Amino acid sequence: MSAHSATAHPHVAHAEHHELGFVRTYIFSTDHKMIARQFLFLGLFMMIIGGLLALVIRWQLAWPETAVPGLGWILTETGGILEPGQYNMAFTMHATIMIFFVIMPILAGSFGNFCIPLMIGARDMAFPFLNMLSFSVAALSGVLMLAGFFVPGGHAAAGWTSYAPLSSVPEYTGTNWGQNLWCISLFVLGVSSMMGAINYITTIINMRAPGMKLFRMPLVVWSLFITAILLLLALPVLTSAVAMLLFDRTLGTSWFTPSGGGEPLLWQHLFWYFGHPEVYILILPAMGIASEILPVFARKPIFGYHAMAFSMIAIAFLSWVVYGHHMFISGMNPTLGLSFMVTTMIIAVPSAIKTFNWLGTLWGGRIQFKVPMLNALAFVWMFVIGGLSGIFMASTPVDIYIQDTYFIVAHIHYVVFGGSIFGAFAAIYYWFPKMFGRSMSAALGHLHFWPTFVFFNLTFFPMHIIGVGGQMRRIYNPLQYEFLLQQQHWNVIITIGALGLGIAQIPFVINFFWSLFKGPRAPVNPWNANTLEWSAPSPPPHLNWGRTLPTVYRGPYEYSAPESREDFLPQWQPPPARVGAGRH
Amino acid sequence: MLNWWLPDNASTYGEDIDWLFNLIYYITGATFILVTVAFLTFIVVYRDRPGRRARFTHGNAPLEIVWTVVPSLILVVLTFLSVPAWSKIKMTVPQTDFVVQVTGKQFNWQVTYPGPDGRFGTPDDKTLLDEMHVPVGKPIRVNLRSQDVIHSLFVPSFRFKQDAVPGREIATWFEVTKPGKYEVPCAELCGFGHSGMRAWVYAHTAEEYAKWAAENLRAEAAPVQQARANEPPAVGPPAVTTRKGKQ
Numbered sequence: 001m002s003a004h005s006a007t008a009h010p011h012v013a014h015a016e017h018h019e020l021g022f023v024r025t026y027i028f029s030t031d032h033k034m035i036a037r038q039f040l041f042l043g044l045f046m047m048i049i050g051g052l053l054a055l056v057i058r059w060q061l062a063w064p065e066t067a068v069p070g071l072g073w074i075l076t077e078t079g080g081i082l083e084p085g086q087y088n089m090a091f092t093m094h095a096t097i098m099i100f101f102v103i104m105p106i107l108a109g110s111f112g113n114f115c116i117p118l119m120i121g122a123r124d125m126a127f128p129f130l131n132m133l134s135f136s137v138a139a140l141s142g143v144l145m146l147a148g149f150f151v152p153g154g155h156a157a158a159g160w161t162s163y164a165p166l167s168s169v170p171e172y173t174g175t176n177w178g179q180n181l182w183c184i185s186l187f188v189l190g191v192s193s194m195m196g197a198i199n200y201i202t203t204i205i206n207m208r209a210p211g212m213k214l215f216r217m218p219l220v221v222w223s224l225f226i227t228a229i230l231l232l233l234a235l236p237v238l239t240s241a242v243a244m245l246l247f248d249r250t251l252g253t254s255w256f257t258p259s260g261g262g263e264p265l266l267w268q269h270l271f272w273y274f275g276h277p278e279v280y281i282l283i284l285p286a287m288g289i290a291s292e293i294l295p296v297f298a299r300k301p302i303f304g305y306h307a308m309a310f311s312m313i314a315i316a317f318l319s320w321v322v323y324g325h326h327m328f329i330s331g332m333n334p335t336l337g338l339s340f341m342v343t344t345m346i347i348a349v350p351s352a353i354k355t356f357n358w359l360g361t362l363w364g365g366r367i368q369f370k371v372p373m374l375n376a377l378a379f380v381w382m383f384v385i386g387g388l389s390g391i392f393m394a395s396t397p398v399d400i401y402i403q404d405t406y407f408i409v410a411h412i413h414y415v416v417f418g419g420s421i422f423g424a425f426a427a428i429y430y431w432f433p434k435m436f437g438r439s440m441s442a443a444l445g446h447l448h449f450w451p452t453f454v455f456f457n458l459t460f461f462p463m464h465i466i467g468v469g470g471q472m473r474r475i476y477n478p479l480q481y482e483f484l485l486q487q488q489h490w491n492v493i494i495t496i497g498a499l500g501l502g503i504a505q506i507p508f509v510i511n512f513f514w515s516l517f518k519g520p521r522a523p524v525n526p527w528n529a530n531t532l533e534w535s536a537p538s539p540p541p542h543l544n545w546g547r548t549l550p551t552v553y554r555g556p557y558e559y560s561a562p563e564s565r566e567d568f569l570p571q572w573q574p575p576p577a578r579v580g581a582g583r584h
Numbered sequence: 585m586l587n588w589w590l591p592d593n594a595s596t597y598g599e600d601i602d603w604l605f606n607l608i609y610y611i612t613g614a615t616f617i618l619v620t621v622a623f624l625t626f627i628v629v630y631r632d633r634p635g636r637r638a639r640f641t642h643g644n645a646p647l648e649i650v651w652t653v654v655p656s657l658i659l660v661v662l663t664f665l666s667v668p669a670w671s672k673i674k675m676t677v678p679q680t681d682f683v684v685q686v687t688g689k690q691f692n693w694q695v696t697y698p699g700p701d702g703r704f705g706t707p708d709d710k711t712l713l714d715e716m717h718v719p720v721g722k723p724i725r726v727n728l729r730s731q732d733v734i735h736s737l738f739v740p741s742f743r744f745k746q747d748a749v750p751g752r753e754i755a756t757w758f759e760v761t762k763p764g765k766y767e768v769p770c771a772e773l774c775g776f777g778h779s780g781m782r783a784w785v786y787a788h789t790a791e792e793y794a795k796w797a798a799e800n801l802r803a804e805a806a807p808v809q810q811a812r813a814n815e816p817p818a819v820g821p822p823a824v825t826t827r828k829g830k831q
Contacts, residue, residue: 085776159773165750166733172690172775258751264734265749298630304643307652329736331749334674341666345659352655353648355619360647362626364639369631377627384619388612395608395662397601397669401743404736404771468589470740472771476779483591483740483767560638567637 028136030128031542032113035135037435039109040428042135042142043102044512049146050097053090055502060087062495064477084476085174088157091474093149095160096182099282100189101142103416106424107285108193108231109138112200112224114435118533119218121209121550123543126202134195137188144185148178156182159474161275164256164267168248183246190239193231200228209532211552215309216571218531218556219302222309223288226316227281233320234277241270268327276323280315282416283383286423287312287354290376293426294358296529297373298365299567301557304357311350318347328399337396344394351387355380366560366567370527371445375426378453382418386411389464404474407467413460425449425508432515433522437539440519444511451504458497462490528568531556535572586613594766594787595742596759600669602743607665611658677757680723684716688728688735688748691777693768697801710801714783716768717800719793720760728754736772739785747772760787 020029029035059068060082067080075081082090113131117124125131148155155178158167162182170176204225208217217225245267247253254260256267295302302308324332324340358380367373389411393399402408425448432440469487471478478484478491525534532552536544550572558569587606593599630638685696685704695716699708704727718724728737730748738745739758746756760766770781788796 083776084779088773088776088778157776163734163773166773166775169733172733174776262751264751298638299632300638301640301642303641304648307643307648329674329745330734330747331752331754334670337674338667338670341670342663345663346656348659349652349656353652356651357643357648359619359622359626360643362623362630364641365626365630366632366636366638367627367630369627377623381620381623384616384623388616391612391659391662392605392608395604395666397666397673398605398608400673400745401601401605401740403745404738464586465589468586470591470738472738472769474773474778475769480780481767481769481782487589557642560640562640 028132030124030132032117032125032128032131033435033540033544035131036110036112036114038135039105039113039138040435042139043104043106043110043424046097046101046105046142050094050102051502051505053094053097055498056082056090057087057094058495058498060090060476061478062492064479082476085154085157087476088159088173088474089155089175089178092156092159092162096145096156096186098416099160099278100186101145103282103420103424104193105138107289107420107427108224108227108281109135109196111220111285111289111424111427111431112196112228114431115218115220115533116200116203116224117207118434118536118540118544119221119531120204120207120212121532121545121552122203122207123545123549125199126207127199130195131199134192134199137192137195141185141189141192144181144188148181148185151177151181154178161271162245162267163271164245164248164262164264165258168245168254168256168262168267170249180246180249183242183249186242187239187246190235190242193235194239197228197231197235200224201232204228209549209552212532212571213552215306216552216555218288219291219305219308219312220285220288223284223291223312226312227284230277230281230284230316230319234274234281237270238274238278241267241274244270265327265330265332268330268332269323272323272326273320275326277316277319279415280319282420283423284312284315286379286420286427287383289423289427289430290358290379291354292531293372293376293430294361294380295557295559296430296527297368297370297376298362299368299559300361300365301555301559302357303360303363304353305555305557307353308357311353314350315347318343318350322347325394325399328396329403341394341396345391348387348391348394351383355384355387370429371440371442371449372426372430372527374446374449374453375422375429378449379419379422379426382414382422382456385461386414386418389414402467404472405467406463406471406473409473410460410463410467413463417456417460425452428512430527431533432512433526434533434536434538434540436516436519437522437537438515438519439522439526440515441511444507444514448504448507448511451500452508455497455500455504459494459501460497462494462497466490466494525570528566530558530568530570532571535570591740593741593743594760594762594764595739595744596761597669597673598741598743600672604666604669608662611662674756677725677755678723678759680725680757682718682722683725683727684718685727685729686716686737686748687731688737688770688774688781689731690733690775691770691781693735693737693770693781693783695783699801715786716783717786717788717793717796718760719790720763720787721790723757723759725755725757728756733774734772735770735774735781738769738771739766740769741766742785745771760785763787763789763792 056068065081072080153176157173157175166172244255248255254262256262256264291308321343325344328337466487471484522538524538532550535550552571556571560567561569587609687694693714695712697710698704728746728748730750735748742758744758764787766785768783768785
């Protein structure tokens with residue numbers, strides 16, 4: 001099968017000379033690397049919107065019902081003061097955008113597209129046209145989602161979880177087309193994800209270079225493989241559920257509305273059956289990225305490669321049978337809660353294994369604190385906090401109290417920001433030279449990382465405290481509650497942290513765009529790494545390698561191997577004995 | 585430290601929840617400290633210095649088995665320790681003659697007492713808005729309903745929380761240990777007036793409660809605290825988002 005991919009493109013040398021027009025090169029490109037860049041730009045653009053929404057939310061919580069600076073020209077009626085319905089819209093869209101249009105496009109969309117063919121030694125994805133379509137459809141979905149901000153009644157305001165019947169009956173929220181567009185956009189996005197997932201799975205199974213056995217694949221490819229399987233099986237459930245929700249809203253069905261014989265908990269079952277695998281869709285690629293970057297900058301093989309791969313497989317299996325832990329107090333049969341508690345406790349084990357293996361990788365290494373490594377280390381450390389706080393809510397009795405409080409908000413942000421976003425930053429700093437052929441500034445990278453790390457913790461750690469104090473999530477004004485008054489100063493501290501976190505992203509934006517156009521030309525293998533993408537030119541041309549594809553001789557993490565004088569031994573470098581044997 | 589912020593507990597099973605919370609807090613806290621010490625030690629000790637080569641190792645099977653088995657055991661024990669509290673709180677409702685019906689609606693809690701005949705749905709039912717009076721030292725059975733969307737009845741001081749789902753009645757309970765006035769927010773997003781949807785539980789001593797009930801729950805007593813003027817209509821939520829449902 002690998003030989004097939006090598007011969008499938010007999011005109012490789014010519015292909016590079018085909019001049020494609022602007023539209024075919026930059027907009028409707030079938031090149032996996034261009035599609036990767038497109039997903040990256042989509043994700044980063046949406047991150048700005050999602051981030052600004054977060055700051056609006058935080059302003060309201062720290063200084064409730066005061067004018068949000070800079071919002072006066074949008075909210076002209078109130079002079080910039082957020083109304084409760086608008087506040088609900090802000091947190092609904094913050095989460096929707098960050099999950100579906102930032103983390104998924106950057107981790108699964110961009111790095112999935114970029115890394116898979118380059119790291120397994122393929123010239124492109126198995127279905128390049130489907131790949132192009134996958135981005136076009138995702139972009140369409142993004143446009144539909146953003147359009148919701150401009151319709152009368154405002155955007156969806158029922159939370160990113162959109163619990164029915166609040167979401168299924170327009171009168172309950174007062175939003176009409178906003179919620180409809182939310183459904184349509186996610187439906188379209190589901191189609192995009194499905195196309196991407198099929199492509200990733202097929203490519204990894206069929207198009208690996210000669211010698212690239214499954215257990216010689218870099219762990220980031222493993223993580224993307226498993227993510228793609230989860231995407232393929234989980235997204236259709238959401239896609240169906242949002243279609244049913246849309247029918248309830250527009251065609252008069254009542255899947256989720258009791259007055260018509262529907263069942264509100266059906267939505268929750270469908271949503272979380274997708275939603276929990278989704279959490280792992282968000283975190284698995286970041287785990288893969290960390291597993292990729294730690295060995296490179298510790299100059300040491302990953303500790304327990306097989307355990308790392310199998311623990312991800314275990315997480316993928318278990319992620320289907322833990323979803324009920326989101327519903328312990330939903331009215332679901334409490335006996336069922338017990339079974340979900342058992343599975344939820346079990347799924348903590350593979351995450352623990354991964355953490356200890358990352359520590360094992362650092363042990364005895366020669367750690368270079370370059371910017372990608374700093375972000376990967378932050379990932380490991382912050383993921384530990386996010387993982388441990390999850391154990392509180394796994395215990396059903398404790399969850400009774402902390403469910404729907406800021407403790408949950410703290411937990412999810414330690415996992416998806418402390419985990420996925422630090423993973424995304426690590427990946428951007430690490431692969432930028434290969435992706436764009438230019439190096440990013442290390443100084444600006446440090447200036448971005450350190451304040452981000454500090455302000456991240458200042459923002460999200462105190463959320464555990466106010467959560468334990470009982471502050472509910474999704475409330476507009478904590479000052480309406482007497483028992484929350486004494487901890488309001490924490491809300492102010494959190495907001496100051498969030499503002500700092502926002503400002504800390506400015507060096508990143510400058511660094512990204514400056515390096516994109518003016519950064520120094522990147523060498524082929526700037527980090528002295530072992531995996532195949534570093535054997536292709538920076539940036540790799542169309543079809544990635546010249547006439548012949550690299551052959552793989554060993555696993556991806558042979559750093560500081562005794563048989564090599566250098567402290568790295570690339571996958572594509574033939575063993576000395578073999579070279580001799582081949583000549584005779 | 586984190587547990588300092590827990591509100592004072594005022595229910596019987598709150599202690600069980602707090603005990604588990606503290607247990608998990610100490611276990612995860614110790615784990616975090618261990619991992620952090622190892623993490624920081626490694627990145628300081630094994631930082632890049634000239635003339636040193638990284639240790640070439642692919643893993644250590646016994647070590648990996650240990651760090652798989654030990655967390656598994658801890659989590660199994662935690663699961664078993666959680667079961668009794670859960671089954672006591674959520675899987676059973678103790679025998680009691682004190683039953684109230686709580687109905688969530690956008691954006692109030694309606695608390696209905698069965699009246700002297702002890703049955704709901706009869707003319708002597710008494711409904712209070714956003715306030716509940718209960719005696720201490722007696723299990724209170726709450727039949728929880730919703731008229732419109734999902735709400736969640738949350739009493740932080742009792743460690744009590746249960747979603748109210750339209751279309752079904754959920755039987756749940758608590759028992760208060762200390763007389764006092766306790767805040768009851770809604771914990772599930774229920775619309776633009778979600779924030780501020782709040783009731784109060786007044787827990788009285790048995791004698792005081794009897795006095796209160798005699799004055800307020802007798803058939804001929806004047807209705808207490810009837811619906812307020814600016815309250816949204818009981819059936820069918822308001823169609824426009826006006827500025828904050830003033831509670």
